[in-house]
Amino acid sequence: MTGARSTASGSDNEEDEDEREDETTAVEEPPEPSAMLGRLPTEAGLRRQLAAAARSRGRTASVAAEIDGIEAELAAIEIDPVDLTAARRRVAETTGETERLKERVAALRGDARARRAVDAEADETLDDLEAAAAELSAAQTEAIAAEQALERARAEAARNRDERRRRLRLRDRLRNRRRTARRELGEAVHPAFRRALAVVPGGDPDAAGPAPGDYDGDPVAASLAAVRVAALDGAVELRGDAARAVAASERSARSLLRARDVRLRGASDGR
Numbered sequence: 001m002t003g004a005r006s007t008a009s010g011s012d013n014e015e016d017e018d019e020r021e022d023e024t025t026a027v028e029e030p031p032e033p034s035a036m037l038g039r040l041p042t043e044a045g046l047r048r049q050l051a052a053a054a055r056s057r058g059r060t061a062s063v064a065a066e067i068d069g070i071e072a073e074l075a076a077i078e079i080d081p082v083d084l085t086a087a088r089r090r091v092a093e094t095t096g097e098t099e100r101l102k103e104r105v106a107a108l109r110g111d112a113r114a115r116r117a118v119d120a121e122a123d124e125t126l127d128d129l130e131a132a133a134a135e136l137s138a139a140q141t142e143a144i145a146a147e148q149a150l151e152r153a154r155a156e157a158a159r160n161r162d163e164r165r166r167r168l169r170l171r172d173r174l175r176n177r178r179r180t181a182r183r184e185l186g187e188a189v190h191p192a193f194r195r196a197l198a199v200v201p202g203g204d205p206d207a208a209g210p211a212p213g214d215y216d217g218d219p220v221a222a223s224l225a226a227v228r229v230a231a232l233d234g235a236v237e238l239r240g241d242a243a244r245a246v247a248a249s250e251r252s253a254r255s256l257l258r259a260r261d262v263r264l265r266g267a268s269d270g271r
Contacts, residue, residue, distance in 0.1 A: 027171045030055075030178065034234045040223045040242040047186045047212045049223060050193055053230035054185035061181035070174045077167050082157045087150040094143035101136040108132055186212040189229050196225035200256055201245040220245060227257045235261035 033056035036044055044052075061067075108129040115122040190212055197203035200221050207217025215222055220241045227236055236259045238246055243264040246253045253262035 027174050027178075033230055034232050037223070037227050037230055037232060037236070038234055039237045039239070040227065041220055041240060042223055046215050046219075046222050046226070047182050049226040050186035050189050050212050050229070051182040053193075053226045054189045056230040056232055057189070059185055059188055061184040063177045063180050063184075067174065067177045067181065070170055070177065074167060074170050074174070077163055077170075079160050079163050079167075080156075082153050082160060084150075084153050084157055087146070087153040090146045091143070091150050094139065094146045098136065098139045098143045101132060101139050105129065105132045105136050183212075192229045193222075193225050196228040197221060200224040200228060201249045224257065227259060232259055235259075235263055237263045237265060239265045 030048075031052070033052040036042065036049060036052035037056075042049065108125060112122050112125045112129055114120075115125060190208070193212070194205045194208040197205045197208055197217070201224065202218040202221035203225055204217050204221070207215060209215050224242060224245070236257060238253070243266055246256055246262070247264055249256055253264065254260070
């Protein structure tokens with residue numbers, strides 16, 4: 001039997017750190033196009049807006065199947081919590097009890113020898129010694145079981161760390177593939193976006209640049225153009241600058257944005 005460890009080992013500390021890291025690195029699901037473009041202004045970047053517009057029109061990226069595969073791998077990873085603290089505490093308790101009983105057995109043996117040396121009555125002491133020895137044997141068995149349980153828990157914790165690290169790698173791959181997908185989808189509708197800039201208030205096709213990341217124009221106009229490119233089922237709600245820009249246009253909001261339902265909020269009161 002190995003000695004009890006009263007403090008957490010380095011690997012146990014790593015387990016806690018991995019759990020904290022794992023909780024903070026989840027990959028956010030891409031929102032539905034209506035959630036991305038259904039209310040303007042939006043804090044989302046233009047590439048994300050154009051990717052949402054492309055998805056709303058049924059476009060898919062070349063990495064879509066790979067993304068599905070990574071997501072399936074992530075969904076299949078199951079990690080059950082391991083209570084190393086309780087296992088370590090049990091080892092400490094059983095080891096402490098074993099040491100206490102060892103001392104008692106040694107003391108009773110010494111007492112029995114001393115009594116025999118002077119021909120004193122030793123039966124009661126021998127009975128106590130036999131009982132203590134039996135307790136010690138049972139305690140040693142418990143201590144061994146506790147050590148084995150701790151080793152199993154540590155092995156499970158190590159497997160959990162491996163799975164968490166695999167999950168982190170998969171999440172990194174997923175982020176990269178989604179970034180690739182956004183780039184592809186944004187580029188796919190970029191020509192339509194450029195044309196839409198010629199229609200929406202404040203838009204300038206020359207500001208479109210060669211790719212979504214090169215846009216150098218009014219962000220509100222860009223969002224309005226993204227909505228015009230998209231095929232949204234739900235209502236589009238415009239607030240603030242977006243609402244005022246559309247309200248000031250000679251064309252109707254539905255015609256400008258090619259949306260079934262456009263709602264203006266605060267177009268005349270500066271909200």
